[in-house]
Amino acid sequence: MTRPSWAPEGIDLDRPSASRVYDYFVGGMHNFEIDRELARMIEQFTPNVAETMRANRDMLRRVVRYLTDAGIDQFLDLGSGIPTVGNVHEVAQARNPEARVVYVDIDPVAVAHSQAILAGNDRAIVIAGDVADPEAILSDPGTKDLLDFNRPVAVLLLGVLHFVPDSADPAAAVSRLLEVAAPGSYVSITHATADGQPAEVLEAQKLSGRTSTEIVLRGKDEIAGYFQDWTLLEPGLVHLPLWRPDNPEDVGANPEASGAYGGLAQKG
Template identity: 45%
Template sequence: MASEDWVPPTVDTSVPSMARTYDFMLGGGHNFAVDRAVGDQISRAMPGLPQAARVNRTFLGRVVRFMTDQGIRQFLDIGSGIPTVSNVHEVAQEIDPACRVVYVDRDPVAVAHSELMLTGNSRAAIIQADMRDPEAILAHPDTRRLLDFGQPVGLLMLLMLHWIPDDSDPLALMARYRDALPDGSYLAITHVTGDHQGDNLTEATEAIKRSRSPDQVTLRTHAQITGLFTGFDLVEPGLVGCGEWRPRGPADISDEPEMNMLVYAGVGVKQPRNDQE
């Protein structure tokens, strides 16, 4: 068994984390037996789930390239997770080394490994925070150091908002982030949906409930997820299955059609509004 000396002292390795389970789905090594057990259970319910995780990851690269093509040079990635290949700063800074990135995650393992990855990179930082506290994230010294809110920002919330229950009022949360962003900013969201799934997804979400994880899925419909883009204009092709958002080739799409539709993906731009409208 590999040494776990890297585990932050505050981590309870008997309780699964969905950030670490996602890392397991992507073939990463920063997860524990309890995370792998949950991952195995939900994969048995939905055998194509690792492909859905891969499709989401390739979307990240496409959307960062899209935003840089629109002139975005600063990014706020909330719910960034455990680092793997093609992270936001790697994609963006390969295009323009001047790009700046702030990562945010509440999982201490994700934060610890992000700190190691970012050592020596003065244009990127990781903050440990909960997305339900926008003011703390936006006012954090690293955010203020790296991001200029007088210029457009690329805000990413990938596989993040389905962990926010309705009683936390995600629409109000999104409004607080939207109001902090200048015109010309972009928002990217990926979100699990039950619109195209059946009993297998129910079985997978039940496995998460039984796991005692503090992270629990709230499935939302196409209309509900579209509502999270209030104040942004969706760019083409709109809110679609993750594998259908501007794929560049076979590597961006699962060969299991339902896994391309397990997660909706969309990108919106904040346009100037006429106060008289």
């Protein structure tokens, strides 16, 4: 196999990567046949897994568009995966070329690919980090160089907290991230849920995770607690397709099939 420029040396192209499988599901180009084979196996188990992942990515785009139009020009994206197919820097910088983005991921494959993709973009970087260790993320030289927490910042936690086990205290990690954010900052969270989901969908969510960590499905009330006392913007914490869809027909007949809730809140 010819190694493309975005696939760094040292990355095994003969083994599937969860991050590249996710990239395939959302329509990206940064994946290989070995990744697509695994994706097709997952799809055989449950056909709507790609729909769920696309719903998460679609909400990410809508959130970033909203935030950029609201004047936010710096983003901290935790659990970012491979930043391709309309990800944060692409959407934000299309509207504001000065927008700055720090991507954070625990998966070394995702980090290596991201570094190659972002080469030459001095306003978007990726760092290796664990959302359960916010101090390391906040003190990373890359974060400190690119983001100014004395100004409003967008903290993006889309599709990542359900990979943090209760033993790692995700609520405390989120609390620390929100604590350092200046007034006027925003936080967006999407989180997989067991609410109303059939057994086969729950199993698929475990299979399709971006890391080897087993997914933790949480209820709406627990997810809502992560926003603390920040003000949830309309329409509140809802199934992903219901969060400010571009068109009413995008919602579909069963928005709960997304298997996740999402919301956006602002610090007063």
